[in-house]
Amino acid sequence: MSDDDSEITGSDEVEVDGANGFSGNFENADLGDEESNQGLFDDLLSGEPIFENKEVLRPSYTPHELPHRSDQINKMATILVAALRGETPSNILIYGKTGTGKTASAKFVSKELESTSQKYSVPCDVEYINCEVTDTQYRVLAQLANKFIEKNEARIDERIDELQSLLDDLEAYDRAIDVDASSDDPDDRTASDPFDFVSEDEVDGDAETSTGTDTGPQSGDSPLEKGGSGDRTDSSSETEPAALENAADGPGVSGDGAADPTPDHPLASTPFDDRDEIEARITELRDDKDSFEEVPMTGWPTDRVYSVFFDAVDYDERVVVIMLDEIDKLVEKSGDDTLYNLSRMNSELENSRVSIIGISNDLKFTDFLDPRVKSSLGEEEIVFPPYDANQLRDILEHRSEVAFKGGALSGDVIPLCAAFAAQEHGDARRALDLLRTAGELAERSQSETIVEEHVRQAQDKIELDRVVEVVRTLPTQSKLVLFAIILLEKNGVHSINTGEVFNIYKRLCEEIDADVLTQRRVTDLISELDMLGIVNAVVVSKGRYGRTKEISLSVPLEETEAVLLSDSRLSDIDDVQPFVQARFEN
């Protein structure tokens, strides 16, 4: 126990029995509720938590700082600044292996871009799409169309609000004139008169100055605001409002009664001449809003979706940046039509301009693109290299300052996490996962600090989770092949060959009524399992009997079997023992 702790527990004012204030508080809290609470969570709660803020270690957290990515971030900013000048930025392709900070950096830059565009009132919108989820042309266009319709509707609402308040200003202004015109007799003024504060002399004086000594009113001030301020009693004020200057004969209205807005008139710096024009514009905006039609997630012809998207983007003058994350998945699933359509849009848009940022793990995906799309999309390329162990250490140190309580990390934890993740192609996501999982394991074992052993356990756990996930998502045929290999291993068969796997596989298929693939196809599936790291298949020479594959399991048997049996189709296979006999029945 530290000196600090003994000070707390030793205090007369804190009546706690536990080793520290916390456990004491929990015990006290129990007393009042003993019957209904059996203390299931109390032990867990009483451990000193290791984390200060675990959320900052999760992938969903967007860091404010991205160490070792300033070159890439600056390059992106240099290209995208064109959008803030109202020009079309070049399209950008971002490459790099998984976990190298591509998405985090691109999102960081786009956030900055949008906030700067607001600061300088330059219309610029950034839209992010994850093509792993949204992986067809229809869905990409529909999602973009609906997002822009939403943005257009919000802007229309904003404009209608502005126009409504302009109408209000106009009404107030007109009312002020009426009141003023009818108050030639100063005794007629009422307490609510907006010009109540103006003395008789002032009005007279203003009437005199209205003949041409305009002292330069401040634009944007409405007559009512001035009336309400109550502090403008100095008749010699240099900034006397035009409304007052003209008060004697009716501001904004010349001698012959025609509209003659002074700079202070609410419509002075607007494109509108009168109330009718504003109302017509409001009606027009409402009609536009009613005409927008949200795109359903299926069912329309793609060209209709494209045209709704096109119109939605072109509704306003603006630069639009479309960020397509995992763009290779889109091309893999549905070809390059989407990219072709997006990259030729600029030649047809009248009001807006579109620029594309594509993000990919796969350096080769552009080989599958139409040459025109390839050259348009790859106008600028930015590469995100893998992090080395030192860089990962920096990244982890930055995050751990916020994530953990002081003293929760022993000195070798961050270097070890960084070293493990650096072995795996310099993946910052993996490094952060390791650190978080190590923290969780330490917390679960009620340890006060995270030590090297927790990192090693975390590494095993993450690896097992990965295997479980890969096996769970295998197609049924691959699961059957894998199950056959597991059954053979379980029954002590070593040096399993393809023929043995095929025989068991065939029986399993019959048992669950699945199609039986050819042996050649099953050999391909074994190679795929090998590439996924689930089995190890080595080709061995059998002398004059030719060559054969020797297959063994590379993942923990029991866990993998459990995952396979959690598939409802495979769980129908109840008695696995007889299948192994099939090995001997060729």
Ligand SMILES: Nc1ncnc2c1ncn2[C@@H]1O[C@H](COP(=O)(O)OP(=O)(O)OP(=O)(O)O)[C@@H](O)[C@H]1O
């Ligand atoms: N330089 C960095 N500083 C801090 N955190 C980082 C840095 N680079 C990456 N990260 C973090 O690592 C995780 C993975 O980053 P990100 O999603 O940007 O990778 P990615 O390159 O887009 O990977 P993928 O291709 O798999 O989507 C995120 O939690 C991110 O916050």
